[in-house]
Amino acid sequence: MSDEMREALEIVSMRILEEAAFFFSDPMNDPSKRPDASWNPQGVELTWSGEVSEGAIRVWSDPGLLVALAANMLGVEEDDPHARSQRIDALGEVLNMVLGNCLTEAWGPGPVFKLGIPHQADPRDYPLDAETGFWLVAEGLPMMFWVGGRR
Amino acid sequence: MGYTVLLVDDSETIRGALLKAFQMAKLPMEEVFQAGDGREALDTLKSVWVDMVLTDINMPNMGGVELLAAMKADPSLREIPVAVISTEGSSTRIESLREAGISGYLRKPCRPEEIRDLLHKVLGEWK
Numbered sequence: 001m002s003d004e005m006r007e008a009l010e011i012v013s014m015r016i017l018e019e020a021a022f023f024f025s026d027p028m029n030d031p032s033k034r035p036d037a038s039w040n041p042q043g044v045e046l047t048w049s050g051e052v053s054e055g056a057i058r059v060w061s062d063p064g065l066l067v068a069l070a071a072n073m074l075g076v077e078e079d080d081p082h083a084r085s086q087r088i089d090a091l092g093e094v095l096n097m098v099l100g101n102c103l104t105e106a107w108g109p110g111p112v113f114k115l116g117i118p119h120q121a122d123p124r125d126y127p128l129d130a131e132t133g134f135w136l137v138a139e140g141l142p143m144m145f146w147v148g149g150r151r
Numbered sequence: 152m153g154y155t156v157l158l159v160d161d162s163e164t165i166r167g168a169l170l171k172a173f174q175m176a177k178l179p180m181e182e183v184f185q186a187g188d189g190r191e192a193l194d195t196l197k198s199v200w201v202d203m204v205l206t207d208i209n210m211p212n213m214g215g216v217e218l219l220a221a222m223k224a225d226p227s228l229r230e231i232p233v234a235v236i237s238t239e240g241s242s243t244r245i246e247s248l249r250e251a252g253i254s255g256y257l258r259k260p261c262r263p264e265e266i267r268d269l270l271h272k273v274l275g276e277w278k
Contacts, residue, residue, distance in 0.1 A: 020260035073164050075171035082167065090164040096209075097259050100238025109242040115209050117161070 005055070005147045008105035009098070009134050013145050016097045017138055021072045021090070023065075028135035028142065035062075035142050041128075042066055043121035044092045046099055048149075050113035055149015057102075058121055059095045060128065062141040066091055092118030098145065153179030154274055157199075159192040159206035159218065160236075165259070169205065169236070169266065176267035189213025193221055196228055202274055203254075208237040208244075216248070223252050232273045236261060 066087035234255035
């Protein structure tokens with residue numbers, strides 16, 4: 001993970017969760033608090049490319065967070081069927097906002113980047129990279145952002 | 152009576168959030184049409200008239216830049232104001248969108264009052 005994007009992620013991700021989904025989160029600084037290997041998160045991946053950098057970003061979320069995330073973004077109750085049906089889409093849009101804002105935070109407003117379309121990531125297809133990800137706690141449950149790429 | 156708007160975004164969540172924002176901002180909406188990408192938007196615009204199009208940039212099939220270009224090339228659509236709501240933060244890209252004719256730009260995430268101010272700026276305040 002490039003230092004620029006890692007630093008940007010730490011600044012941007014919690015702000016976006018708060019502004020887009022009214023989720024208040026904190027960094028999970030103690031590695032012993034991370035979930036164990038049995039954790040089965042839901043994830044979304046998004047790629048970007050541009051003159052100054054290219055790469056991919058993923059978010060892994062505890063499944064228990066996602067209905068509330070979608071409900072908050074949609075402004076509906078958690079038992080609204082739309083909250084359940086849109087939970088992955090909502091996570092993808094959070095990632096989209098995090099990436100768009102991270103790129104500006106890391107590289108300034110000048111460079112132009114092309115972003116991909118968020119798509120669901122299966123945890124069986126990707127290493128979780130728990131050591132290099134940015135872990136946080138939102139609403140008492142774990143979430144992890146991972147970004148990789150090159151300058 | 153009120154505004155008639157076409158929302159163009161591939162995310163149903165974002166379209167739903169914008170609908171909620173219209174309510175929260177107490178905007179007088181006559182009707183809100185929705186499209187999942189630029190192609191769907193152009194299909195919709197063949198059959199309905201709208202006061203304004205609010206579009207994302209990055210979408211499958213046809214993105215917001217291509218939608219804007221297609222509307223500006225069509226004499227029956229070119230006068231409809233188009234505003235962009237996107238995660239895009241590049242001043243270079245935003246400036247090129249302004250040169251291409253967008254009427255406004257908001258960066259996601261945006262607050263209901265920012266959306267209200269954008270509609271008031273582009274369409275005028277509904278009295």
